[in-house]
Amino acid sequence: MIRSRKQARGSAAPAFLLALLLTLLVLATVYVFAAHLFPPPPPITSIALLVDRQYDLTLYVAGVAFILAQLGLAYAVFRFRDRGQRAHFTHGNVAMEVVWTTITLVVFLGLAIAGRKAWAEDRYTAAEPGAIQIEVTTTQFVYTFRYPGADNKFGRLDPSLVSAPTGNPLGLDPNDPAGRDDIVVPTLTVPVDHPVELLLRSQDVVHNFFVRELRLQQDSVPGMMVPVHFTANRIGQYDIVCTQLCGLGHNTMHSFLNVVSESGYESFLKRQAAGQ
């Protein structure tokens, strides 16, 4: 009896401390998310906006669950600490199991189904007709962008002709007339408010194309051509980074997405065509 009372006294401090820590965890987490201390940059496409809305919805649902569960845990450890009482004997409650299983199922699946739109808008549809096609080629640790030029046709590529030092990083076949006007540049320039389709390919290992403002990541896989499309609605310069581990220079693999005005884009093309 003496032993159990001593034990009971010893339970107050850890119970209080645990409850306190769990409460602090909830407060700190809610504060950081609510105050937007480390926000992603504003989205620049309508789909990125959908992604943000879905993110917010998920944040609210998960946030409420997080607060309830952690505070519930805090309450339970504090309220039911050993005070010399006898524990309540029960093997469970089927009705409660059914209720919380159903609620979880409905909420979680509802969330996933709500999130379908932001994914489907982007990935289930082809690019609009008239979208500007730009080929993105990744190599260790460089992005190379190719525009089809005035003829709107990409020239043939031949891997055996690849030679970055001699200025042919993609292996363009000089005998293919369609390739003569192709524009090959190290940064990506697109006009604002105009649909763009990127054709992702990779020469060596798996890389990735990630622009935060587009809320878009896509691996570029050797042996595959993966299309993605977007319409950027804000002029500016944005970072393109690689998020797929690709070798020792992975962290330096970087380029820019320049979203420019319609006229700016025209002059970019002219300048490049003259330089080819």
Add this chain to the structure above:
Amino acid sequence: MSARRVFSTDHKVVGLQYFFLALAAVTIGIVLSLLMRFHLVWPAAHLPFVRGGIMTPEQYLALVTMHGTIMIFFVLTTAPQGAFGNYFLPLQIGAPDMAFPRLNMLSFWLTLAAFLCMLAAFTVPGGAPISGWTAYPPLSGLGEVTGPGEGTGQTIWIIGILIFCVASLLGAINFIATTIDMRAPGMTLMRMPLTVWAWFVTAILSLLAFSVLLAGGILLLLDRSAGTSFFLPAGLVVNGELQGHNGGSPLLWQHLFWFFGHPEVYIAILPGMGVVAHVLANFSRKPVFGYRVMALALCAIGFLGFLVWGHHMFVSGMNPYSGLTFSLLTISIGVPSAIKTFNWLGTLWGGKIQFRTPMLFAIGFVSFFITGGLSGIFLAQPALDTMLHATYYVVGHFHIVMGVAAIFGIFAATYYWFPKMFGRSMDETLGKLHFWLTFIGVYCIFMPMHFLGVAGGIRRYADSTGAKYLAALQPLHEFMTIAAFITAAAQLIFFWNFFRSLKKGAPASANPWNATTLEWITTSPPAPDSFGGQFPRVYRGPYEYSVPGETADFLPQNLAPKGAAHGSGAAGVAATVGIPQRVYLTGAIMLLAGVLMFFMALVSAEIVRKGFSSDWQPLDLPWRILALSTAILLASSFTLAHSRNRLLANDDAGFRHWWGVTAILGLFFLAGLGISWRQLAVAGVGIATNPSSSFFYVFTAAHGIHVLAGIAVLVAVAFRAPRHLTRTTVAGVVSTYWHAINGLWVLLFVFLLLAK
């Protein structure tokens, strides 16, 4: 330490060996992570253990790879299952040992060999591999040309993984057979402790998952060394050099890897879930809330775990429609996970909670599981994954939910079972201090990773110079690094407490926690035969705490109900419980399940490889010799069946005669395979000639090895009867294996015909 103690088949010794292996591995893993954290904040600093003093990007990536590999395989797979499962599963079900003690010993030594192999990767020229624990080809498939560490280092890494796969498969077979066939009288499935349920389900996951990784690893090794193109497409230009591969699919590796990789996450966490339910009940002095639902939820998580691998591949270039399917399946796993959480809370609710160290870690586990589970529902949605994939958000998520939560499960288990394992107690004050510092520290390290990830901080970056916005996130990195060092320092308290208590801890009684399950009815530490010759009989469920009308607040599982047969007081069955004969057949069937899974992985690889490439050429196989070999193999099934019948008819000579004929027919089959290989080689068709020839050689070699093993067993049994098996058992087990392997050949043969 005598050799008998070191090379012991006692499950308790093997369990401890796994434990100390995991302890060594976790120490190395933590040091690697500290080096990385330090480098991320002070990139120019001179660091210990780093060649050249200042860390290069490739050294950083080698640390990324090895930290992940060591932690996932040699800590999170080894400690919860290999260590505690081995030690306590037989005790908790009242078994004298594991079903196959020698196999058990072999599993451990193979695991150790895999670990040493893995560490050797640091010492070879070029260093350890830089392709991460996921080893995506082509980065991992081409050799040194893709980067330092991708030569010998990557080869050694793959070999280490393959050895680990074999060790885990053998271990899984043992766990399953033990749980199915070796339970004490009265230990029904629904009276098993949840820990046993968890180890059992984990073993099934291991059996099905590691056989797939084994198949994938072998193919990757062949791509690297034999010039095949399973994962390597045509036209690769690496570092200016055109590579000679053709038509392979990098995504095929990702599918095979994650088919293993996602269940692996549950292999790490399920045992922790079992331990936590067990400990929560013990220190709440309450039965586990919803025991049946808890057992079912473990099974549901295990099952669903095999259907969700694609959520690692939302942005991989996989078909976007499958992305949504995988998303819904992934979210569904949240349901049994939530059930578990609710029931843990339900177990605490109305309890009489005693805050002993194991209990604190169990509560910590619940908190982490809530946090990490909820952050997972972001990543389960492909639309959000396009923003969070490969950022620190993912790192934070999986460290909390399967890293640290699993580690807290291991800590709870260590503090809980230390008295049983070593007969002494760990210091409570130091244990609690260790908990508070670690609990706070872990949240300080891993919560900011979520914020970092949402802002676009990218994982596996050696520094933040790549893009300007990354530099703005450095303060978060600084905070996390400081937290990591403090948390790591707090682990020294654990090590001190652990090793000091081994020698100087207060002596522990048989049942210091007033617990109900069978490991507590024997001495601390248990005698070599576990129960001192008195094997228990089980009368009740595992968590009978605070039963109304009873004076004691716990009823051990072996306590006979009032009014039942009164006897010597120790309600046990004094019997020389041996290993029952049926375990051997169960073991053989489990082995065959693993083998089948292995071949299914290869078959699906061939289907994918054939369907997604244009370089497939039908192979002109030597059909005649293959058909003849097939006929011989089928005949051997009949001779073996006949041999078995002779045995059952007590005709020893006839049994031996037909037994021998079977072995000889098996050899003829192998010779037939050899001739078909020779004919292909003469025709200039090698393993790397075409994907169809690659798969043909792989299939025949893999199947031939299984036939060879069958022949070896046939011969061995003919010359020396096994000690523990009756002849009927031997004949039954060998027949099952032989017929199944022959049946498998027929399927493969039909498959080759169809692929023609």
